[in-house]
Amino acid sequence: MLTFFAAERREMSLEERILAMSEDTIRTRIPDRLRETHLFTEDEIDRAVCWLLEFRRQHHLDVIE
Numbered sequence: 001m002l003t004f005f006a007a008e009r010r011e012m013s014l015e016e017r018i019l020a021m022s023e024d025t026i027r028t029r030i031p032d033r034l035r036e037t038h039l040f041t042e043d044e045i046d047r048a049v050c051w052l053l054e055f056r057r058q059h060h061l062d063v064i065e
Contacts, residue, residue: 026056030052031049034048
């Protein structure tokens with residue numbers, strides 16, 4: 001008898017979502033979404049992108065083959 005079940009998907013933390021983003025996503029999609037909100041200045045958007053890229057760089061885990 002076969003039993004199928006759906007494993008519960010756990011919600012990714014903000015940190016995990018940032019680390020999962022590609023650099024291209026951070027440089028293109030994130031600024032576009034922030035601009036759409038009309039809540040941020042271009043300077044704030046630039047600082048956010050720089051912060052996200054730096055966060056990814058600092059927390060990147062090298063893969064050892």
